[in-house]
Amino acid sequence: MKSRFLFVTIVLLCALVALNSSCNRGTQTADDKSKVHVGIVFDIGGKDDRSFNAAAWEGVKRAAKDLPIVLRDVEPGSPTNIEPAMRAFAERGYDLIIGVGFAQAPIMEVVAKDYPNINFAIVDGVSQLPNVASLVFKEHQGSYLVGMLAARTSKTGTLGFIGGMDIPLIHRFETGYEEGAKAVNPQIRVIQNFVGVNDSAWNNPGKGKELALSQIGRGADVIFTAAGNSGLGAFDAVEQAGRDEQGHARRFVIGVDSNQNGVKPGFVLTSMVKRVDNAVYNIAQDVVNHQFKGGFHVFGLETDGVGYSLDENNQTLIPPDVLKDVDAAKQKIIAGQIQVTDAMAK
Amino acid sequence: MNEIFKLSLIFSTIRLSTPLLLAALGGLYSERAGVINIALEGLMLAGAFTAAAVTHYAGNPWIGLLAGILAGMAVASIHAVACIRYKADQVVSGTAINILMIGVPALLSGAFFLSSGSTPQIPKDNLIPWTPVVIAFLLVPLTWYVLYRTPFGLRLRAVGENPGAADAAGVSVNGMRYAAVLLSGALAGIGGAYLSIGQSSLFTRNMTSGRGFIALAALIFGKWRPVQTMLACLLFGFTEAISIQLQGVKVGGEEIPNQFIQIIPYVLTIVVLAGFIGQARAPRALGMPYQKER
Numbered sequence: 001m002k003s004r005f006l007f008v009t010i011v012l013l014c015a016l017v018a019l020n021s022s023c024n025r026g027t028q029t030a031d032d033k034s035k036v037h038v039g040i041v042f043d044i045g046g047k048d049d050r051s052f053n054a055a056a057w058e059g060v061k062r063a064a065k066d067l068p069i070v071l072r073d074v075e076p077g078s079p080t081n082i083e084p085a086m087r088a089f090a091e092r093g094y095d096l097i098i099g100v101g102f103a104q105a106p107i108m109e110v111v112a113k114d115y116p117n118i119n120f121a122i123v124d125g126v127s128q129l130p131n132v133a134s135l136v137f138k139e140h141q142g143s144y145l146v147g148m149l150a151a152r153t154s155k156t157g158t159l160g161f162i163g164g165m166d167i168p169l170i171h172r173f174e175t176g177y178e179e180g181a182k183a184v185n186p187q188i189r190v191i192q193n194f195v196g197v198n199d200s201a202w203n204n205p206g207k208g209k210e211l212a213l214s215q216i217g218r219g220a221d222v223i224f225t226a227a228g229n230s231g232l233g234a235f236d237a238v239e240q241a242g243r244d245e246q247g248h249a250r251r252f253v254i255g256v257d258s259n260q261n262g263v264k265p266g267f268v269l270t271s272m273v274k275r276v277d278n279a280v281y282n283i284a285q286d287v288v289n290h291q292f293k294g295g296f297h298v299f300g301l302e303t304d305g306v307g308y309s310l311d312e313n314n315q316t317l318i319p320p321d322v323l324k325d326v327d328a329a330k331q332k333i334i335a336g337q338i339q340v341t342d343a344m345a346k
Numbered sequence: 347m348n349e350i351f352k353l354s355l356i357f358s359t360i361r362l363s364t365p366l367l368l369a370a371l372g373g374l375y376s377e378r379a380g381v382i383n384i385a386l387e388g389l390m391l392a393g394a395f396t397a398a399a400v401t402h403y404a405g406n407p408w409i410g411l412l413a414g415i416l417a418g419m420a421v422a423s424i425h426a427v428a429c430i431r432y433k434a435d436q437v438v439s440g441t442a443i444n445i446l447m448i449g450v451p452a453l454l455s456g457a458f459f460l461s462s463g464s465t466p467q468i469p470k471d472n473l474i475p476w477t478p479v480v481i482a483f484l485l486v487p488l489t490w491y492v493l494y495r496t497p498f499g500l501r502l503r504a505v506g507e508n509p510g511a512a513d514a515a516g517v518s519v520n521g522m523r524y525a526a527v528l529l530s531g532a533l534a535g536i537g538g539a540y541l542s543i544g545q546s547s548l549f550t551r552n553m554t555s556g557r558g559f560i561a562l563a564a565l566i567f568g569k570w571r572p573v574q575t576m577l578a579c580l581l582f583g584f585t586e587a588i589s590i591q592l593q594g595v596k597v598g599g600e601e602i603p604n605q606f607i608q609i610i611p612y613v614l615t616i617v618v619l620a621g622f623i624g625q626a627r628a629p630r631a632l633g634m635p636y637q638k639e640r
Contacts (some may be wrong), residue, residue: 214358244456
């Protein structure tokens, strides 16, 4: 009997912990009905991945500061927690529910159908429902520019790319990067690696570091990561490669989504920023102003929805003439004179 | 093809094998004493999170490593009490711990660092990239010696093979089992700490990504013997290292599809398990709680 009791206790404890970690913030305080309620469900990486989710978190936090908004967030521990989290927000009559990450699109499709009067927004995903706004980015354009920067910086003529999960969206980063690099140097070689084929690929910094070390071993001296938390392993790897006699980094990494230049100052050439923050801020603003529109919201170079980051951490790493050329390419892409291949349009 | 087979491949193999080896040796102690330890994954996560969090606060990886070991032992003690004192089903208890350890670090990380996804990054100078590797490989001969050349090892094996006989000879069956499970917690804790403050520089949620289970497979593959288990871990580490090196390499002008490369470790595991190891015999009393005869 005793052992059965213990087991019931353990199982209940597990359930409690699982429940707690998925929706602890959803139940904290009483809701102020006069305000607009915004619920955000993060991707598996969690809101402090210093990258994609962090950008979304930045945006909603800014919105909560500027606008009359009650903000709640959920970091689902596993993919199976996403749907209950979304439904919990919907059941409580939230005005806007934001899903972060392509993996949530099919789930949101189901939930949004059941709550046609609630506004939904999906980052990186696409839905045809009228109450869902699809926030998508032209990652290939931003990646093209950092590809140019990488090729101009590289001394070895070999670049690296580390993707997280092997999905079409991440290939869009890769093809853009490679095209940009080849535009500068047609002979350049890009070694591409992916961390894995399931969602644990975003949370495996050990593997990310091994991939980066292997690329460095094969001559890569600039590595672009698009791998969530796993990408941070590549930052460790380039730091490990050290600095030369003049104090310059021997190998560089290019960050992604958020401005990651400050993660390892001096070792980060630039970051391919994807302004998820602006996108979610704008959609929250639309809901507050009763101007929410479903359908596609596309963010490209022309609206600075994607781009490369320049700040005090990397301004000495990129010479002015390189910046000038990259900026010229940016204008050409906006004008349509350079067509960057969109791997997802194929 | 030449660029694949280099010294770096060997180092990569060793680094990738280390967490597997530490966890597998931990499992070896526990299972040789008759307690199934499917909780290795959870024990590693406990060690990984605690090591990263304590290193962040203390600014000293050695304190972090020690804390990781203690955390592994603390969580292992839950398993031990459930399985030994309360004679619970060992697989159920292990599974419960694995599930628990997905949630608990996230919860604590959320409380301490306002982010349930990951802990802050630890500066390079506060990492211990090689010590756990050395510990892991030194533990192999040590474990062999303890298991086969000391009274403790003899008792441990006796308790796992025939607890009734061991009891009759005056060995405390449950005492030995407690010791073994706690040891497994300590070793898996080091394995986890290696992931967060050795190989990488932070804890991220579920960062073990199945390594605890691969360690368990290596243990079975190694027939519950230290040297063979090490070889199994090295094989798994090698296949992963090879899969890393093979990605994006062109063979005869054609790039090998990524998905194919990713399945290599698993295919190799099945082939080797099915074809080469022959029958693996588990400790006879594995999974059976010991009830003293009255």
